Amino acid sequence: MIHETPLGRLSACVLALAGCAAGPDAPDRAEPAAAPGGAAPSEAAQAVTPDAPAGGGWEALAAWAEGRNPALMAERRRRDAARSRVTAARAFPDPELQQGLYLERGPADMDRARARIGVMQPVPWLGTRGLRGRVAQGEAEAALARLEAARWQLRGRVAAAWLELRYVERAAGITDEALGLVADAERVARARYRAAAAGHPDVLRAQVELARLENALASTRDRRRSALAALNALLDRDPAAELFPAGEVRPRPPAADEVALRALLYASPELAVPRWEAQAAREEAGLARREAWPEATVGLERMDMVEADSREDPLALTLSLRLPLWEGRTGALRREARSRYRAARAEVAARRRELEAALEASLYERRDAERRADLYGRTLVPKAEESLAAVRRAYETGTAAFTDLVDAERLLLEFRLAWERAVADHETGRAEIERILGRVLE
DSSP, X not given: OGGGSHHHHHHHHHHHHHHHHHTTTSSOOOOOOOOTTSOOOOHHHHHSOSSOOOSSHHHHHHHHHTTTOHHHHHHHHHHHHHHHHHHHHHSOOOOEEEEEEOOOOOGGGTTSEEEEEEEEEEEOOTTHHHHHHHHHHHHHHHHHHHHHHHHHHHHHHHHHHHHHHHHHHHXXXXXXXXXXXXXXXXXXXXXXXXXXXXXXXXXXXXXXXXXXXXXXXXXXXXXXXXXXXXXXHHTTOOTTOOOOOOOOOOOOOOSSOHHHHHHHGGGOHHHHHXXXXXXXXXXXXXXXXXXXXXXXXXXXXXXXXXTOOGGGSOEEEEEEEEOOOOHHHHHHHHHHHHHHHHHHHHHHHHHHHHHHHHHHHHHHHHHHHHHHXXXXXXXXXXXHHHHHHHHHHHHXXXXXOHHHHHHHHHHHHHHHHHHHHHHHHHHXXXXXXXXXXXXXXX
């Protein structure tokens, strides 16, 4: 048998060494046990309690969602995978073990070899492994920036969903209050009708307004289910899972002047993603140029000779070269790498313009919402409340028409809803600016 010869013993030793080298990395890490039915348990669900935090506003919910949202968890895993590729890219190529047997020999072949064994090692050019490592490092940095951008995007989406839920809840409360005011007006109209101080049309007009507000209230309460489901989806909760009532929100003053905010845009994680991708593409172009270089493989080979002393078995040092003769292939690889790099640079410029436009739109929306909140909160709502009180007194004394009372109540409802909408829009705009810049506005 071959393993009983000196060549066989050398083969067994090489195989044993290869097994020892591969031993520590051979077993894969065990995956989490699958839940009944074949679905693996959510990592985030095991890490946090199922109940959302009470109070604290949307910031507390956003921080809680970062450890639970499945999409963000997937980005973390992609980042981990990209980090692992850096070590693999910088590693030295694995050697190859070659072994051969001569199956046929003639009478004159007694002095010839009957078997051979060798180890071949590819030897990359100096700097090639560093280039591969830099390509993988650029992709890992892009994955990290993509994770950070996804985290800020989740934060902005949680803010928008929470503020929408709060607005719907406030709108339902305001509509319910308006319904109570119209119900009181309807009772006054009935009383005046019984006293012959008002006509029956006033009662009918009040009943029509009651029906309109009841429908608006039912629609708003039904809309809350949709808003709650949208927020729960971001928190990885059941669509109907309840949350604590949203607290009060007041427009906060601008954190910094807009010129300073525009300057912060260029440190945005969303802009860092294409930048790192462009850097990786540039290093990849360097690798593509090296495809036109010969690639060397060195080896050591021993032959097992027939009826020869083991000390006389010849030992040979071998060298093989990969010759890149087909210019069509290598030229196509270089052109592909250059095109990828240029595309990545164009993507940086395009993304920068998109973020600049998005920032300007968010700054405008915040300014507009701030103006509306100030107008409705400081002027229109108080004036509408005064107007409703005056018209109500005038109607009870018979100096104002019922239509004037209905119009005043509608105007107050419209102004209060518009004020709540402006407050929600202002805070949503602030969260969107934070999402674009990738930082909290102090």
